[in-house]
Amino acid sequence: MGNAPFIKKLRKDGRSILTEFESKNFLRQKGIPIVETRLARTQKEAVLLSQKIGFPVVLKIASPDIVHKSDSGGVKLGLKSVSEIRMAYREIMDAIKKQNPCAVIEGVTVQKMAKSGIEVIVGASKDPQFGPVLMFGLGGVFVEVLKDVSFRIIPINRKDAREMIEEIKGYPLLQGYRGKKPADLPALIEILFKISRLMEENPEIKELDLNPVIAYEKGALAVDARIILEKEEPLF
Ligand code: ADP
Ligand code: MG
Numbered sequence: 001m002g003n004a005p006f007i008k009k010l011r012k013d014g015r016s017i018l019t020e021f022e023s024k025n026f027l028r029q030k031g032i033p034i035v036e037t038r039l040a041r042t043q044k045e046a047v048l049l050s051q052k053i054g055f056p057v058v059l060k061i062a063s064p065d066i067v068h069k070s071d072s073g074g075v076k077l078g079l080k081s082v083s084e085i086r087m088a089y090r091e092i093m094d095a096i097k098k099q100n101p102c103a104v105i106e107g108v109t110v111q112k113m114a115k116s117g118i119e120v121i122v123g124a125s126k127d128p129q130f131g132p133v134l135m136f137g138l139g140g141v142f143v144e145v146l147k148d149v150s151f152r153i154i155p156i157n158r159k160d161a162r163e164m165i166e167e168i169k170g171y172p173l174l175q176g177y178r179g180k181k182p183a184d185l186p187a188l189i190e191i192l193f194k195i196s197r198l199m200e201e202n203p204e205i206k207e208l209d210l211n212p213v214i215a216y217e218k219g220a221l222a223v224d225a226r227i228i229l230e231k232e233e234p235l236f
Contacts, residue, residue, distance in 0.1 A: 007204050007229060016206075016229045019064050021109050023208075023225040030198050032191060032210070035114050035223045041107040043089045047082050049110040055080045056113040058223075059088045061096055065103040067226070072099050078113055114223050118174060118183050119212035122191055122222075124154065124199045126206055131236040132199045136192060138170040139212040146170075154196045161192035174215065183215035191220060203234040 006026060010018065018026070021039050028034040036053055039062055040046035050057040061074030069075050073095030076088035089108060096103060119139030127133050130153050137149035150164040165171065165188055176182035191213060199205060207228040214221050 004202055004204075007202060011204060011229055015064070016231055017064060017067070018227040018229070019062060019106070020060065020069070020225055021062055021106075023227040024222070026227065027198075027210075027222065027225055031194055033187075033219065033221050034225070035221050036112040038110050039107060040110050043086060046089050046108055046110055047085050050079065050085050051082070053110060053112050057085070058111040058113050059085065059092060059108045060111065061092050062106040062109050063096070063103050064106070065100060066096065069224075072096055111223070114214050114221050115216070117214040117216040117220075118180070120174075120183075120188065120215055120220075121149075122195055122210040122213055124195055124205070124208040126234075126236070134164070134192060134196050134199070136164045136188075137168060138173060142168075142170050152196075154199050156193065156196045158189050158193050161189040161196075164192060165189065181217035184218055184220060187218075187220040188213070188215055191222075203236065204229050206230045206234075 021037060024034045024037050038049045040049050046059060056078045059076045059079060060069050061072065066072050066074055074092055076092060079085050079088050092108060096105065121137045121139050121143050123135040125133060132154040134152050134154050134156060135149050137143040142148045148169045150167045152160050152164055162185065165174065165185060174183040195208065199208065205227055209226045210222040211224050214223060
């Protein structure tokens with residue numbers, strides 16, 4: 001099944017990994033809150049787009065061959081002027097060319113620099129036994145080192161989503177601590193619920209990551225996204 005024409009076309013072209021830019025455009029259409037993100041093909045275009053978006057901005061490598069952008073030197077945060085944009089553009093291209101000279105480079109994405117908040121992760125993948133599953137956790141060391149995450153089989157309802165959030169060990173951090181503001185739980189619940197529905201409606205999606213979503217006292221915003229499609233016809 002699967003009814004997104006955009007996904008059908010990509011699969012026809014033999015592509016299975018969507019770039020961050022493509023993933024974000026798709027997810028925005030599906031109602032997920034996504035930070036403003038544009039694609040610049042040249043350094044000049046990167047400067048123009050950052051002036052349009054307004055400083056501070058973020059520059060990131062845009063390449064179908066580079067999945068871990070910061071590990072490759074492909075992410076520059078908090079750029080505040082035209083000269084900083086120019087320098088960041090050059091540094092990104094130098095780093096990528098050194099690391100992966102064969103990578104196809106589309107350019108860079110120019111993004112609004114999101115305010116700081118609490119970083120969380122929302123993911124979906126397909127378990128060979130259970131089928132599509134949804135994951136939630138706190139960003140950074142909480143997921144990578146402490147594996148503090150919760151899972152549910154898709155589909156979920158909003159009550160399941162709330163329970164997923166409440167059951168991670170780091171939940172108190174979302175309730176606010178040491179002067180930090182609490183996170184907007186209904187906004188996170190809505191994202192989990194929408195991702196569950198999107199996975200149900202698009203069985204061609206094999207894996208999906210919003211890493212991170214930044215949670216605020218009011219609202220939440222995904223600043224990075226990745227979608228991987230099934231190579232074969234999906235079983236579920
Ligand atoms: P990677 O491919 O390495 O995961 P990300 O796009 O996630 O690259 O960027 C790395 C980190 O930079 C994120 O985890 C987040 O903390 C920060 N970041 C990325 N994009 C933005 C943005 N638009 N605004 C603010 N912070 C950002
Ligand atoms: Mg990321």
